[in-house]
Amino acid sequence: xxxxxxxxxxVICKSGTSVKIECRSLDFQATTxxxxxxxxxxxxxxxxxxxxxSKATYEQGVEKDKFLxxxxxxxxxxxxxxxxxPEDSSFYICSARTMSSYNEQFFGPGTRLTVL
Amino acid sequence: SQKIEQNSEALNIQEGxxxxxxxxxxxxxxxxxxxxxxxxxxxxxxxxxxRENEKEKRKERLKxxxxxxxxxxxxHITASQPADSATYLCALSGAGxxxxxxxxxxxxxxxx
Numbered sequence: 001x002x003x004x005x006x007x008x009x010x011v012i013c014k015s016g017t018s019v020k021i022e023c024r025s026l027d028f029q030a031t032t033x034x035x036x037x038x039x040x041x042x043x044x045x046x047x048x049x050x051x052x053x054s055k056a057t058y059e060q061g062v063e064k065d066k067f068l069x070x071x072x073x074x075x076x077x078x079x080x081x082x083x084x085x086p087e088d089s090s091f092y093i094c095s096a097r098t099m100s101s102y103n104e105q106f107f108g109p110g111t112r113l114t115v116l
Numbered sequence: 117s118q119k120i121e122q123n124s125e126a127l128n129i130q131e132g133x134x135x136x137x138x139x140x141x142x143x144x145x146x147x148x149x150x151x152x153x154x155x156x157x158x159x160x161x162x163x164x165x166x167r168e169n170e171k172e173k174r175k176e177r178l179k180x181x182x183x184x185x186x187x188x189x190x191x192h193i194t195a196s197q198p199a200d201s202a203t204y205l206c207a208l209s210g211a212g213x214x215x216x217x218x219x220x221x222x223x224x225x226x227x228x
Contacts (some may be wrong), residue, residue, distance in 0.1 A: 105216060
């Protein structure tokens, strides 16, 4: 149980384009979903927290107009990187917590974004 | 500011031995401490959670200790196997918050 999927697993795009990443909880309803980015040999950095049906809460330094998050249902959250630039290239990972989980999070497999 | 340190960036250990990984933190009073495993190019996988009022937690070959006085957690893998090779992340969260703050991780290599 508690499986989270992400799509796509890998994406390469040109600078200036927008990229959408989907995060789905497959066998549970996720009250809260989180979006992280991870640079090589660095820790996961929380970008934003999203609750179903409400606006995402962004961490300091994360541009909400650049990283659009939509959490339209209890099983789906999307992250759209708008007008992507090479510095946005990173590993983006989503996670979710179940209604019954204490504090542990269940992570998706990640999306490798490369902006040319 | 809050700081989490996983002292070893990399740790090599012989198969069958016990691997011990360390997580120290400063300027933080976490209510929960968690350990995750991350394989290359994959998302983290939850392993164990320990609460501030718990000293020790076990799950199969895994054991976690939590010393709030020393501000330290130790993560042990007994009878280590090559399949245990991965990066192990420690993560903290405060009371009333579901947000996790992660350490950089320790890359464990178990040598046959």
